[in-house]
Amino acid sequence: MDLLALADFNLVARHGGFGRAARAAGRPKATLSRRVSEPEGSLGLRLFERGSRTLKLTEEGRALYERTGTLLAELDETAAAIASGGAKPRGSLRISAPLLCSQTAMGKLAAAFALKYPEVRLEVTTEDRAVDMIEEGYDLVIRVNPDPDETLVGRILMRDRLVVVASPDLSRPAYDLAVPTVASDLTSAWEVKSSIGNSRISTDPVLRLSSIVMVRDAVRAGVGAARLPVSLVSHDLAAGKLVHWGDVDGPEIVLWALYPSRRLLSARVSAFLDFLKEAFPSGTPGELAAFID
16 A cells, blocks of 8 residues: 555545645645545545545544554654654653552653653543553553453553551451441452461441542541552551551552554653653552652
8 A cells, every 4th residue: 555645545534524634735635535545446445435515434444544543643753753863752642541540640750751851742541441542542551450452562560569557546356347448349358468367357338439549538537447559558657647457368459551562662652661660660569659649
């Protein structure tokens, strides 16, 4: 497929019509129409539904646009970087991060990155769902314990673990009594490991909150015990505001940075990955705790 014809197809798709694309590019409308017909001919597919006053991507056209638009932009960026004598990060960088990471650390990280790379326009959205990076136009996603995905590759940023904590004013009850708890789920009991051995804590949820930060704040106020990432409560444990009842018996929390395996790794994505590595060189909970007020 002719790369220039593909670029013209993306130009028309991006502007939603031949006329608008022609005005934006300063080129004849008839030339763009002819050029767009070339990839249609080579693929044997209609990429646009052409009406008397409307132009709409077909299903095949939308798939081609979504999968080639970013690649073409990265090729342009690479060519510009080579022409300017170096791969200097620039352009738009869209990142999706989970709620807790965004609430505790991403604001400071994003600000420091923006100061270091002023030519990158960074956009961070907060969501815990598994986004479709290609369909939704993300360059990088940060996820906790993601499911295996053959279309994505990534790096581990850090490892964390869950601990059971409570206010010093709350006494740990006898084994057969339920402890008042603050929770974000409906777990009826916690398996806990401590220096005195393994134990089981029955829970009596007196407060349910959807945000882990809210759970932490409620535990600080003495409402009950809770399971929380150790990075989130390290400062409170060190200051004696909370006490440690034990580690939760279960898989560790692993934070990943993921990106599409089929995509060229742009200078801006590489820069952000290197930036995260500098922020979390060992990937320990203490390094994340350093960002948390």
